[in-house]
Amino acid sequence: MGQFVPNIVVLNILKELGMRNEKLEREVPKMVRECLIRIYDEQNYDGGWGWFKGDITHRFMTAYVVYGLALAQQMGFDVDQKCIQRGIEALWRLIRSENTPSLKAYMLFALTEAKAAWGKLAGSEIEMRKIAQTIVKASSKSALPPMAHAVLTIALSRLDEKTLAQQSLNALEKQARFVDRYCFWEGTWCRLGESDVEATAYALKALLSLKPNDPKVTGAVLWLMLKRTGNFWYSTKSTAVALLALTDYITRFREFQANYSLKVFVNGDIVHEQHITTEHIPQGEIVLTVPASVGENKVTIQKMGIGRVYYTVLLRGFVTKGMNRAEGNLLTVQRRYLVKDKRGKWIPLGSEVRIGTDVAVQLTITAKQNLEYVMVEDPLPSGWEVVQYVIGVPAKVEGLPSDWWTKTEIHDDRMALFMTYMPKGTHHFSYLLRPEIEGTQTALPPVAQIMYRPQLRGRGVGVKLTVHQ
Template sequence: LPDNLTSWRATVRAITKNTEVGQGTNIIIARKNLLVRTETPRFFREGDTLLIATNIHNYLNEKKKVKVAFKSKNVKLISSSLGKKDEILVKENDEARVDWEIVVEKSRGEAEIYIEALTNEESDAMQVSVPILPYGVKQIVALNAIVQENTSEENIAFTIPKDVDLHSAEISFSLSPTLAGTMLKSVDDLVAYPYGCVEQTMSRFLPAIIVANTFKELKIPLKEKTTKELPDVIKKGLKRLYSFQHGDGGWGWWQNDQTHPYMTAYVVYGLSLAKLAGYEINEEVFQRGKENLLQQLKTVKKEEQTTIAFMFYSLVTADIKDFKDAKSLLDEISKKESNSYTLALLASVYQKLGNKENEKKIFEQLMNNINENEKFAYWGGKQWHYRWEDDKIQCTAFALKYLLSTDAKFPVIPKIVSWLLRQQKGYSWNSTQQTASVLFALTDYLKITKELEPDYTVAVLLNDEKIAEKQFNTKNIFEENEKLSFGVDKLKRLSNGENKISIIKSGKGTLYFSGYNRYFAKPENVAKQNSFTVEKEFYKLAQFKGESGIIYKKEKIARPLKSGDDVFVKLTVKANEEGLQYFMLEDQFPSGFEIVKDEEHYNIDGEDQYQGNFIRRGKIKPWRWNYASKEIRDEKIAFFVTYPQKEMEFTYIIKAQIPGTYSWLPAEASLMYYPEVNGLSGNYELGIGN
């Protein structure tokens, strides 16, 4: 039997040629007379000290001396309740407990814990692996470079602060002789993104469809894994989008928020491209989405010019050219002074409508706005507004896509591509939204490039020590180039302070270097941003009997908690800027605690949002939360708000479980698409007594 102590059921059914049928079922139980159980948290945090309890069950008919052993990797045993002994007496049909006090020394990887119990008759052992998370706030420094045809060397300087534990640092990069290889790594990053709102669901699989179809058209082989997994990624993505459609036919940022004109337009645009690429889509969902988008054109705010332009762009991509009553709105915004993003979209709309006169006027305005020098060209936005409508990367990507559809020989096009590639943050761009927009444009550019004849050797050095070397030529140009990742154990010269990566190319061809340096800075040393002010309060919940049941009262935590205690967490966020969009708040749990998922049953004194059951005294209470969505992971909780208010409050409850002393990282507020707009709370320590 498999190594699983449980009940097993075997069912046999039989039928003869004369249609005589029969059935039999037998149930067996897999059990052990001596077994070991141990409980660990879902994760360990670097520097934490905790107690691992092991229970030894003796179902034999006599008491047994049990020899107990504890072995571990990446955690250190401090003490044991056995003291210097290695044996414990367990009575027949009874159990005994052994406690192991450990400290988490490493800052990454996995801890392995092995416990065995031996007797003269039977024995048992178990091994568990627990992920180790660093104590620190993740910092990512982009390491990107393009070594051009006529260049032999590029250098990238980066700094690791003095207080950072180098064991938490990692350098990761990929080398590619073509733009195609760089694009594939970006697609991989999109698919691996941790959250799944409407935009990210679409931005995960849609670029994969476009890139895969372009590669097929150009006869560029895709790696086997991509070919195998892509249909499943697309199927799951479409299913999720269908389930997120609102009752009115539109989409919001998440499933339960208000319908949003941009999100609806983005989904309709994506479904159109998926259909054009040959994938089967749900026509009823698609039709309802298009009808809703046309309807929203009647109510959208006229000052939202970029949103309106994208709505029309989405409709013409879906082959809708009769805008009915909204036709006057298109002509109206095209006559107004607009930002470059709006102009790029309008030029594409008029191109698809065949209105050459208006297209020419818009095109001239667009080209007048370009920023160009000897190496680069791009369109600027009001980036400090931190809204997608003012995003210069997305703006430049859509402008490039338009130019490529007009005349692929525009001399400025290579400069635009170079600028976009320079904006990479590791393997992708600043957000899923930016990455998807750039990939849509680069797939069009890929069709006209001539990067198929490289012949060179490249060496990568860290602080003058060679860490990688690769040769590229026509024979291996399409071979899969894996991401190379190095920790301090393989990087002898990686140091706190200044570091330098040198990329040395010998031969003809262009090299694309994409990567990042990731490390975890101590929370107390991370510069506090002033975009958001974040405060974290937490209280022990004490139970009292009230008239209608149990009432919880908040108490300051003055001593270590006990296993089973509830902790009420309140996060208050103040936005120090106006007009922000797509807000996200993440709070890492302390190890040794579990999130309480049925918090709606809690009646907490002084907390209006916690007044017992959702249905109370025969009345259904209204939706009480101010967020669009909430996601719970093993190690953290995340809240999402489409339009953040000046001041917001978020709460949750965790339950103390495993004795120990645990660090609690700061809660981080940020904009999902502009993570540099952020703010941190303080960091704390919580203890659970034995």
């Protein structure tokens, strides 16, 4: 789903804005079809989906997949009817047994999206209304998190429950936070796993459905644009919903009308000057790379004419110190490199190794409490390859501990591990590396983090290794 929903969103943007981009129109549908095949393959026997293939059915992920497939269907893609029918049936079983109002609200939101895509196949609208009413009743006793209020508002609006939708929106508006001209909603990091970006994006969609001219709409748009990092928001999940919300905004207010002169100054010097018209918008954003000076740096953007300018400033820096110091809060990670001695026993590797030697990597991850959605990334030294006796599967290391992980991925520059549920305590993973290039290489520190809460993380220690003949 990490690639699927953003791809659907891109096509939706092109369609809604009436823009043409031959490369995207050619490549994105192919990627969507590939994602659909993978989604079908990862569906569990009970019709639901887990976070990874073979993982137990997860309530939020099942709702998220049904939602994504509904978007695809509405975009003109032929979704396998057996797959979606099994998925919808699974979602109904899950929502009927779910007791958490916030998660139940998102599941209802997904069902109403399925209703927009497939009509009666999505199930009973009468039962959807009853579920919506129970969630509203529960929210009157204990306030829902902002994202739950937002998706509930959208679902109620789709079900034509106007009074209840307005009631839910009123509660959502009271949860808004303001900083200067910016408006946002806080993510609660509950079972929905949402960030501030997702909570704000869904809140923006809810406002646009019922109160599109509310000043908080503009404040939320400005906040979302401010929080963009380069060309994405926080994660693929956050990026997808942010783009969906901003597409709703742009199509409603036709903000792609432009005719203005733009100047950008850095520390008083002009670095870019251009006249922008509507024809420039399909060409994409303007990216300026400017070296920063030591000390304070001032960026000034001037616009004269009709249209709105959105901008993001990204500061990149390179840290040359701190590789030798481990740190962490809820997670800690340690890494050891080992080689076999003459007796076949694994012993710590020094700073030098011969080309072609099998080097064992032992990762030790400690969780200070029970955690969900843990990701570990171990950067590979340049010129070192993961040993694979089966393509895509890291070779097992005899004699070293290695626990079960939900998923492992071998990349060109790193080994990635995922564990859906990590119990409190110590966990291990071992794999083999083989140096293939002579020279001195750096192994950057390994990092363990919560996938959707990267501030909760642990970092190990980096090391320099010399490879010789």
